[in-house]
Amino acid sequence: MAFQKPSHTFTKIHLKGLRTNSLKILLALSFTVFINTFSFAQDIPPPKKEIKPKTIKKDTVRIPADSTLKKLVNLKEQDTIKNDSINKPKELLEDITYYDAEGYVSLNNKTQKVTLHDNAIVKYLDMEITAGTIVIDNNTNLIYAGRLKDSTGYSQRPVFTQGQNVIEPDSIIFNKETRKAVIFNSRTEQSGFNIKAPITKRENDSLIFMRNARLTTSENLDDPEYEIIVSKLKFVPGKKLVLGPSHMEIFGVPTPIALPFAFAPLNTDSKGQSGVIFPTFGDDVGNDRGYNIQNGGYYFAISDYVDLAVLGDYYTNGSYGLRLESNYANRYRFNGNFSFRYENLLNSERGFPDFSQNTIYNIRWTHSQDPKASPNSRFSASVNLGSSQFFQQSVNQLNTNQFLNNTLSSSVSYSKTFEGEPQVNVSLTATHTQNSQTEQIDLTLPTFQTSVGRVFPFAPKNGTKKGILQNINFQYNSRGEYRISTTDSLFGTSAMFDDALAGIQHTIPITTNFKLFKHFSVSASSNYQENWTLNTINRFFDQATQEIVTTDVNGFDSFRTYNFSTSIGTTIYGLYDFEREGKNPLVQKIRHVIRPALTYTLSPAFDQFYETFEIVDADGTTTDEVEFTRFERSLFGAPSNRLSSSIGLSIGNNIEAKVRSKDSTDAEPKKIILLNNLNFSTSYDIAADSLQLAPVRMSGGTQILNNKMNINFSATLDPYALDNNNNKINTFNINNGGSLFRLTSANANISYSLSNKTFSKGNKDDEEEEESEAERRAREESIRSGGRADDLFGVSQDFSNQIIRNNGRDNPDEKDEKQEFYNYKIPWRLNLAYAVNYTNVRREDRISSHSLMFSGDIELSPKWSVGASSGYDLLNKGVTFTQLRFERDLLSWRMNFTWVPLSDRASWNFFIGIKSNFLQDLKYEQRRRPDQRIGN
Structure with a gap:
């Protein structure tokens, strides 16, 4: 084998004629594209069609084995250990990367x-x-x-x-x-x-x-x-x-807030966790109770359905408080909350002349049931019970709606419906009413009511009921009650039951109705009552002492009454059309609806339940004869001993208008209410010997300015005159030189709610402002405490829970709306209320109350808001309860300042803290409470 020199090769190539082989280049490129298109890196493409194995038929012919053949012996030894006890080593990679x-x-x-x-x-x-x-x-x-x-x-x-x-x-x-x-x-x-x-x-x-x-x-x-x-x-x-070890920095500046160690539980699921509630430290300067710790305790996450918070307060002068708060809920069945507060308040120091001790308490319970949980039975509770002076003297809260309200009320009820023909309804209710000024407490423990559905004995089995006979119906109602009237000092003792009253009232009304002349509706009814009582009296004149003696008689007694009434009424429509050919006026139509009704009532005299006794002087001469009934102290009142045959007249009015819509695209005119209702009523007693005509009572109301302003008014007009002693006499006022009627009382109430959206373009009448979570909590807290749903008396603030209005910015994900540079709209709202009452029963001719109240908030910037609630007493020439509010949203922090500058409730509260629930204990709070007022 010989090697050729590179120089020779290069020379040969250099001497060759170069040319392009287009066919070979085209084949090479096509092959490359084909490979890149249909090839898979490190992957086997799945077959396009599954290849099934060929089925092999078994041979049914059996060949007998030779008996001379020996069985094969398995010489391979089998391991007796089937599974190796040593685990295989874990692979380096457990999954594909x-x-x-x-x-x-x-x-x-x-x-x-x-x-x-x-x-x-x-x-x-x-x-x-x-x-x-x-x-x-x-x-x-x-x-x-x-x-x-x-x-x-x-x-x-x-x-x-x-x-x-x-x-x-x-x-x-x-x-x-x-x-x-x-x-x-x-x-x-x-x-x-x-x-x-x-x-x-x-x-x-x-x-x-x-x-x-x-x-x-x-x-x-x-x-x-x-x-x-x-x-x-x-x-x-x-x-x-x-x-x-940790410390806090605010905008990069170190602070002295430091901890050697800390533990923070993180709860990412729906279950709550128990933990310590860090208290608030302060100094009660106004009432000299010294330094204090408040709202410290422990939170128990008992289960998914109920929790419990145990909180307490302690003051260095010996005062202390205890509070239990629990919330419970069972989805689609019921939910509620319970609160118990107890405070033992010491004023001044022991041994000083001004030292006093007072214990107050309050129980609140709210329970509501889902209507779908049990359609035939329902249980509900709304309890606000406690010391009459609790909201005035409590040192751990400032709820204006609570201490300005004079009435506490409670109700716990259970009702059951038994389906069938007729239907039977049974209810059991316990109620409580308490006046914080008079400290009078009224209880019903309990009230038992039963009602049977209406029965139409003459109604046809099929079709509608027609005529007097077929519309005759009756039903049965009964009411049993155990009523207690006591005072705050006797509540909870055996003495509160001394004057308790008990009784049962049975009522059977029989009614019917029918049409007369197609346009008149006639109804007639007769009512039978039977009253059972356990409390009666006996009255006589004691000649020895020359006094009238009244004694209580405990035992069963009863009386029966009945009456009859009928009424006829109709509806009259009046329509005035302003539209003319070629004209499109602003007010197109006005409709007036009149509903007159005439009634007649007959109540006989039940003289058989009345007795008389004589007053005899020391000489044995009868000087007077006194009539009385033993049922004076019965629970449901005494029967009347005077015949009454009265004719009553009432007229109801409603006025509406159709106006041209401002929007040209609306095909239909807009309907507005000019007068929602205007009612007149009076009566004339035929059987009376004097003063037969009753006063005319008028009441009415309407809504104007896109239903933003509510107006309600009422008045009483008396046709009879007064004598020189301002007593009513049987002489018409017009015959005594006066007018036709004498105005004895009148009142008017006007409320107006408006905001920056009221005057904005495209604002619709039915558009309602969205309520934030904090506003909803404050409103529910106010209603639960017996206060107003609005904030005319100030925003409710419970410092133990820091329920503070946040102007709709409770959601941290909520972003500020972008505003145009030359059309920036400052959010604001304003509630106005005006009330006036006039009294002239005995020629007083005076305004008994006259006040103007307002409450509003204005958002000066997206993070800064100012609010106030106040009013002016036009009668006494003074400022009513005033509350000023300032709030700053510091992104992760919130700052709030509330100030009551006037009255004996003068106080202020400053709060700054982190919004997050995990760090809610990082806060600073300082307040001055109102001076303590001790009840009589």
Whole structure:
């Protein structure tokens, strides 16, 4: 074999004539495209059609075996141990590693490294890494991830996801074998916490260690409002945070707020966790109770359905308070809350002349049942019971609706419906009414009611009922009650039952109705009542003492009454059309609806239940004869001994209008209400010997200004005159030189609600402003305490719970709306109320009350709001209860200042704290309570 010199080869090539072989080049390119299109790297393409194996038929002919042949002996020994007790070593990689990138993927077989560039992604088991660049080192089983650097800086920060935990670092090193990671400049969010750390060591998906970490609840991680600097941190995702020495920085400025260690439970599921409730520290300067701790205690997460908070207060002068609060709920069945408050208040110091001790308490319970839980039975409760002076003297709350309200009320009821013909309804109710001024308490323990559905004995089995006879119906109602009237001082003692009343009332109404002359509706009814009572009296004149003696008689007694009534009424429609040919007026039509009704009532006199006794002087001469009934103290009142034959007249009015719509695209005119109702009523007693005509009572109401303003008014007009002693006489006022009627009383109430949306373009009448979560809680708290649903008397604030209005910004994800530079709209709202009452029964001719109240808020900036609630007493020439509110949204923090500058309730409260529930104990609160008022 000979070797040819390279020079010879080159020479030969140089001397050859060069030419292009187009056919061979075309075949080579076609082959390359074919291979790239239909080939799969390291993958076997699935067959297009499944090849089934050929079925082999078994031979049914059997060949008998030769008996001389010996059986084959298996000489191979079998191992008696079937399963090896030694576990096989775990494979290096438990799953396939998936990787991809938008830029390029570079494989280096020599170094066993894979480099991913631009939007790279690696997935391995439950781990996923996305980054600008990723390097996979198969020799060391390490994955490196980092950012991309360009002219603007760094981009495509790595995102490390393992299970449900997500971390956004600058770079990361992950070991596929041990599944541990070292993370640099990591950022993660856990249960509202945003955590940053320069170096993070991740042992596994349930244990993380950090050094020099920074915690915050701020959404702006680059420039947070505050941070908690932690030297060492142990983080168990979804369970807890264990912190070493830590301190707080506000806008980068260190503060003296520091802790040697801390523990923060993280609750990522729906179940709550029990824990300590950190108290608030303060100094009660106004009432000299000294230093105090308030609202400290423990929270018990009993179950998914009920919880319990036990809170307490303590003052250095010996005063203390205890509070139990519980919420419970069972979805689709019921929900409610319970609260018990007890306070033992000491004023001044023991041994001083002004020392006093007072114990007050309050019980509140609310329970509501889902209507679908049990359609035939229902249980509900609304309880507000306690000391009459609780809301005036309690030192741990300031709820204006509570202490301005003079009445506490409660109701607990259970009702059951028994289906059938007729239907039977049974209810059991316990009620409570308490006046905080007079300290009078009225209880019904309980009230039992039964009603049987209407029965039509003469109605046809099929079709509608017609005529008097077929519409005759009757039903049965009964009401049993045990009523207690007592005072606050006797409540809870046996003495409260001394004057209790008990009785049962049975009622059977019989009614019918029919049409008369097609346009008149006639109804007639007769009502039978039987009253059972256990409380009667006996009255006589004691001649020895010359006094009338009344004694109580306990025992069963009863009386029966009945009456008859009938009425006839109709509806009259009046329509006035303003439309004319060729004209389109603003007011197109006005409709007036009149509903007159005439009634007649007959109630006989029941003289058989009345007795008389004579008053005899010392000489034995009868001077007077007194009539009485033994049923004066009965629960449902005494029967009447006077015949009443009365004719009543009532007229109802309603006026509506159709006006041209401002929107030209609306085909139909807009209907508005000019007068919602205007009612007149009076009666004339034929059987009375004097003052037969009853006063005329008028009432009415309407809504104007797109239903934003409500107007209600009423008046009483008396046709009879007064004598010189201002007593009513049987002489018409017009015959006594006066007018036709004498105005004895009148009142008017006007309320107006408006906001910045009221005057905006495109504002619709039926558009309602969305209520925030804080506003809803404050409104429910006010109603539950017996106060008003609006804030004309101030915003309800319970300092123990820090229920504070947030102007609709309770949602941290809510973003500020972008406003035009030259059309910036400042949000505001205003509620106005005007009330006046006039009295002239006995020529008083005076205005008994006259006041103007207002409440409003204005949002000066997206984060700053100012509000006020006040009024002016036009009768007494003074300012009514006034409350000023200032609030600043500090992003992660909230600052609130409430000030009551006037009256004996003068007080103020300042609060600043973190919004997050996990750090709600990081707060500062200072307040001055109103001076203590001791009840009589």
